[in-house]
Amino acid sequence: MQKDLVIIDCQKQTKSEIIKSIPKILKKNQKLKLINCQDPELKKIAKAVNYQDLKKRYQYIYDEVCQFLDEQFDKHNYCQFKNDLCISAQKKHSHYREYGCCYIRPVKKWYHFSKRELKEGKCEYLDGHQCQTKSIACKLFTCYYLQEQNIRFSPDDIILLKYFFNKKQKKIIETSFYTSKEDMIEKLLKNK
Numbered sequence: 001m002q003k004d005l006v007i008i009d010c011q012k013q014t015k016s017e018i019i020k021s022i023p024k025i026l027k028k029n030q031k032l033k034l035i036n037c038q039d040p041e042l043k044k045i046a047k048a049v050n051y052q053d054l055k056k057r058y059q060y061i062y063d064e065v066c067q068f069l070d071e072q073f074d075k076h077n078y079c080q081f082k083n084d085l086c087i088s089a090q091k092k093h094s095h096y097r098e099y100g101c102c103y104i105r106p107v108k109k110w111y112h113f114s115k116r117e118l119k120e121g122k123c124e125y126l127d128g129h130q131c132q133t134k135s136i137a138c139k140l141f142t143c144y145y146l147q148e149q150n151i152r153f154s155p156d157d158i159i160l161l162k163y164f165f166n167k168k169q170k171k172i173i174e175t176s177f178y179t180s181k182e183d184m185i186e187k188l189l190k191n192k
């Protein structure tokens, strides 16, 4: 058996046991081979582990997590847009109005944004009703109204983020709104 290859039989270990072994495998920079694996999430985790090129690994994780979040928002229709007003705006629950949180209103506590990013208006990436970039921070974000309904996503809820990024990187993933995939990957690589 190759020293840098870990082989796990999914019929002999539970999913949570396999997941718990991921940090050690990543720390040792090993590859992972799952046999008898039917679980799509475990297959994605193994695929991410096996990208030895960090940039390619991050790009893969980024796409997978964005797709997962898009599916969740589509399936559950969390934001319930009607005539450009999301549910939070319909209930006048927040400062969000048309275009929901894709309309930027500067809020003082968002201290980490530059002045350019704080400029009020429709986000520069919103064209028609479509986001023209793929910002993972925007996709993870839910407003207070949704959070009160227990709809919230944190990097630690998603295995592909939880074990593959450090604390600083997770903060970046959560807070770098209006950021393209390319810029985000660069930021993550700089903070690895």
Ligand code: SF4
Pocket: 078, 079, 086, 087, 088, 089, 096, 099, 100, 101, 102, 141, 142, 143, 144, 145, 146
């Ligand atoms: S997350 Fe909240 S503010 Fe943003 S679009 Fe959805 S309901 Fe509206």
Ligand code: SF4
Pocket: 101, 102, 103, 123, 124, 125, 126, 130, 131, 132, 133, 135, 138, 139, 177, 178, 179
């Ligand atoms: S970058 Fe974020 S705020 Fe801008 S359009 Fe896309 S999802 Fe909306």
